[in-house]
Amino acid sequence: MKKRLLGVAAFLFSLVLVAACATSPTGRSQLQLFSSQQLNEMGQVSYRKMVQEVPEEKDRDVNRYVSCVVGAVTASLPGSVARTEWKVTVFDKDEVNAFALPGGYIGIYKGLLKVAETKDQLAAVVGHEIAHVTAEHPNARLSTQYTTQAGLRVVGAFLGGQGGGGSREIMALLGLGSQVGILLPFSRSQEAEADVLGLDYMARAGFDPRASIDLWQNMARSGGGKPPEFLSTHPSEHSRIQTLQGRMPEAMELYRRARQQNRIPQCSRPAGL
Ligand SMILES: [Zn+2]
Structure with a gap:
């Protein structure tokens, strides 16, 4: 009897999985077990934690520059993925990193501004990060993880009041690995999808898409010490550049x-960067 019940449960679970499979913007099928409301809340939890832990950049010119680039990209997103508000924070940390989270949060680390040498290159990063969110990669990753013990713990912690350990795991699953010492980079196909969509997003805003190639060449040159989002043994900068060229x-x-x-964004890069 017990065995039979288990069988029924497994069957029902598989139905849920099938029902929760959604098609990404480039036509890939991916698991989406959570509502966007849930994802937005998790994004907010992670973002708040991030702002608590990492100092914010105080320089007004740097903030104005980054907001100008992010604002231009977000204002030109296609209607299907447009949202009214994106909150941008520049973190005063010498790390080549950036992220976007469900709920409309964008973080740019100051160290990235050394590798992204122009406004167009910065727009390439912003487009890429936003594309992870619009293509619902955090939901897909969380959903995949949900089938594992780690995912169950995370969701339990989230539903049970977002305790310290739980929110760390949520952050890791949303792609903020550097804060928690757990590396969970996006998959190769998610990266390629973010590259393609991100290229469109920056171009729609009037940034030169060819700058994305320069960006990844700079990224390759900058070598070691790359944090999770860009610690990409997969795909290599070389294969990214091929995807972008295509x-x-x-x-x-x-x-x-x-x-x-x-649409010709006038964002002036501070001289001191
Ligand atoms: Zn990425």
Whole structure:
């Protein structure tokens, strides 16, 4: 009898899994077990924790510059993924890192601004990070993890009041590994998807998509010490550049149209960076 019940439970669970499979913007099928409301709340928990732990950049010019680039990209997102508000924080940390979280939160580490040498290169990073969120990669990753003990613990902790350990795990699963010492990078296919979508996003805003290639070349040169989001043994900078080049004709068309419509972001990079 018990065995039979287990069988029924497994069958029902598999139905849930099938029902929860959604198609990503580029047509990949991915598991989405959580509501966007739940994801937004987890994003908010992680973001708050981040702001508590990492000092914020005080320089007004640096903040204005980053907000200008992020604002231009977010204002030009396609209607299906547009949201009214994105909160941007520049962290005063010499780390080549950036992230975007469900709920509309973006973090840029000051160290990234040394590798992303121009506003267009910074826009390439911003587009890529936002694309992870619009393509619901955090939900997919969390859903995959949910089937493991770690995922169950995380969700339990989240539902049970977001205790310290739980929110650390949530952060790790959302892609904020550097804060917790657990590396859970996005998968290769998620990275490729974020590269392609991100390229479109920056181009729509009037940033030159060709700068994304320069960005990854700089990233390759900057070598070691790369934190989770960019600690990409997969894909290598080389294969990223190939993916970007494959999408470049479409992106250049979006870029051309944006400029025709006078979308020409004027974000001046502070001299001291
Ligand atoms: Zn990524």
